[in-house]
Amino acid sequence: MADKTLVCQDCKKEFVFTEREQEFFKEKGFESEPKRCMECRKARRQQKKPR
Structure with missing residues (x-):
């Protein structure tokens, strides 16, 4: 396996899937993936947490 560069569906930035x-x-x-x-x-997890 090698590192893969993916594109975030929310912010559209590239990130590395190590x-x-x-x-x-x-x-x-x-x-x-x-x-x-x-x-x-992280932001999505924070939104889902009950307050």
Whole structure:
């Protein structure tokens, strides 16, 4: 596996899906690549948390 450059579906910025992250996704059984960069993933998680 090699690092992959992906484009965030929210902010449209390119981000790197590292080899290490790919291994983590595989270990967890995730079949698809992330659609959002880390910043957008964090922001989305914050929005979903109950207050």
